[in-house]
Amino acid sequence: MSRMLRDVKLKTDVVRRGTHGRKVVRPMTPRYITIHSTQNYSADACKHALALKNGALRSPKTRNGNRIGYLIWHFTVDDRLAVQHMPTSEQGEHADFNGPGNRLSIGIEMCEHRGSSRSATLERTAKLTAVLMKKNGIPLKNVVPHYHWPRAGKHPPNKNCPHYLMDNGRPGAKWRGFLGRVNYYYQKIQA
Numbered sequence: 001m002s003r004m005l006r007d008v009k010l011k012t013d014v015v016r017r018g019t020h021g022r023k024v025v026r027p028m029t030p031r032y033i034t035i036h037s038t039q040n041y042s043a044d045a046c047k048h049a050l051a052l053k054n055g056a057l058r059s060p061k062t063r064n065g066n067r068i069g070y071l072i073w074h075f076t077v078d079d080r081l082a083v084q085h086m087p088t089s090e091q092g093e094h095a096d097f098n099g100p101g102n103r104l105s106i107g108i109e110m111c112e113h114r115g116s117s118r119s120a121t122l123e124r125t126a127k128l129t130a131v132l133m134k135k136n137g138i139p140l141k142n143v144v145p146h147y148h149w150p151r152a153g154k155h156p157p158n159k160n161c162p163h164y165l166m167d168n169g170r171p172g173a174k175w176r177g178f179l180g181r182v183n184y185y186y187q188k189i190q191a
């Protein structure tokens with residue numbers, strides 16, 4: 001597992017506790033891993049880390065909507081490295097407002113900035129996911145796309161995310177292909 005983690009090139013650069021997306025600390029025992037893509041075509045993982053630390057990623061706080069006025073998630077992955085933004089023992093704000101996606105899942109965002117290698121980002125994400133499954137006792141069936149979590153009051157409730165792993169806006173062959181890569185790395189850790 002430590003070898004795979006080395007391949008992931010995981011950097012820890014957390015948002016300071018008590019600020020921005022971590023101004024309210026809500027404990028979590030993670031039972032799922034939620035995969036997103038940023039749909040930001042100009043920012044790599046380090047730029048996302050900076051934006052989170054600066055409190056630049058705001059979202060209107062509403063009743064039954066965003067709970068803290070900021071977006072935050074646990075990891076951002078690009079084609080060169082991965083960055084951790086908050087402990088996995090705290091809830092993020094990336095999936096479904098007050099729903100189980102935020103209350104119970106580790107959020108991973110995949111970068112898609114221009115010029116980056118999508119395949120390298122996907123492989124790195126699959127490795128990180130496998131390591132997190134092992135560390136937290138999370139089964140493969142609980143590795144889900146953002147699409148999995150309906151968002152109350154949104155139309156459509158299920159977001160087309162990560163968009164390039166969905167088929168016609170929902171999980172299909174491409175998503176199953178990604179889960180295959182996750183499982184491949186997970187089996188490697190077990191061996």
Ligand SMILES: [Zn+2]
Pocket residue numbers: 035036037094146159161162
């Ligand atoms: Zn998403």
